[in-house]
Amino acid sequence: MQAVAIRLEDAELAALSGQRPELWQLYIVLRTLMDYHSGFVGHTRRISWRALQEALYIEPGQGLEGTGTPTKAKVRRLAEGLERAGLVRNRSALKQLIFFLPLAITDQSAPNKPGTNPAQTRHTHPGTSDSSNDAVCGPDPPITRQVPISKGTVKAGTPPVSGIRKEKTVLTHMSRDGPFSASDGGVGPTPAPSAPDARPDGPVAVRADVVQPIFAYWQQVMAKPKAKLDAKRRSxxxxxxxxxxxxxxxxxxxxxxxxxxxxxxxxxxxxAFDDIALICRDAVHVEQFLALAADQHAEQAALEAFLNPDPGPLEGEFHVVRSRP
Incomplete structure (x- = not known):
């Protein structure tokens, strides 16, 4: 088993803050299985509830509670808890278990080759990377939180005596297979920097201008001018x-x-169940409300056709009946 180093972003740490340890554990398991090109878990390299149960096994010990292997129902509840926190989205289709991690930043610089471990391409210590790798991968995203190990009053950005800047990392014992590519799993290619959905500076910076008009439209339609665009709605x-x-x-x-x-x-x-977070909870809800909108449009069109009939000539046989004086 080889260790896998992952790096949690500011948005992920904020969403995990105050959550139960079991939710942290499950999220870390999913992060180690995430494909850095698309942010999906289980799309090509399949996962199962049973595999997640085994990954969440806790060694029994004296005075410890909740040890052993959790039940499938408990793992499902934990996954639902992560979804409520905005950390994961359940994208399961038929019998394939799939999760999407919206707050994790994908690594577009990781090589998209079968059999390559993306964990080996992500440097735990960016200060030690060579110049050739910096030229290809570029610097780390600015949203990444750099957490020094020492708790002294050292000025921010000053490396320790060893010359190596240490980051806050989470190590797991789980092994990983190579990443799946976007072309293998039917996931669309990474958008160009000029595209509206491109994310050169991370999701928070680029989504602000796109999310705000949609939220403002919801405020207007639902007559909720005092509603706030919080993290849950934005996510x-x-x-x-x-x-x-x-x-x-x-x-x-x-x-x-x-x-x-x-x-x-x-x-x-x-x-009333009309919050924008409910409307955009997942693709199923969006499709449901799109269908309701289509039905409303069809009913409105039928009503207008009834109230405003076609003024064209009438066709058919007509009989004139004359009354006797």
Whole structure:
């Protein structure tokens, strides 16, 4: 078994803050299995609930609780907890278990070759990388958190005596196979820097201009001017944009939710289920609200056709009936 070093970004650490240790453990397992080209887990190199159960095994010990192998139901609940925190998205299809990690930054510089371990291409100590690797890979993304090991009052950016800058890393004992390429798994190619969805500076910086208009449209349609664009809502909208939905499609999904009487509060609970985080929770919800919007459009078209009939000439046989004086 070879060790795998992963680096958690600021957005991931913020979402994990305050979560239970079991959620941290499952997320770290998924991060070690993530493909750095696309951010997916289980797309080509398949995973299963049983494999995740075994990965979450805790050695029994005196005074320890919750040891051993967790049940499948518990692992499912943990995955749902990560999804509620905005850390993962369940993209399972048929019998294939797939997760997407929206907050993890993909490594576009990792070689896309079968059998190559991406963990070996990601330097745990960027200060020790040679010049040739820097020319190919470029510097680390600026959003990455550099955490020195020592707790002294050393000035930020000053390397220790050894000359090696140490980062906060998480080591696991799990082995990894080579990454799957975008062409193998049906995942679209990485967008060009000029494309609207390109992410040269990380997801937070580039998504701000794209997410805000969609959120503002939702505020207007749902009459919620005081609603805030928090991390959960931003993450949900950004994840659907990364899935390939256009801003216009997400706006139509918002219209579909607005047209649904059930989601506007006419249900057995008497509550409105119209939050943008719910509309953009996953692709299934977006498609559901798009279908509602299409139904509303069809009904509106039928009503307009009834109220404004075609003024063209009438065709058919007509009989004139004259009344007797």
């Amino acid at each position: 949900a909208i950004a994840a659907r944009l990364k899935d390939g939905y256009t801003p216009a499609e997400l706006q139509r999904a918002i219209d579909g939710c607005r047209a649904s009487a059930w989601h506007q509060g006419r249900n057995d609970r008497g509550r």
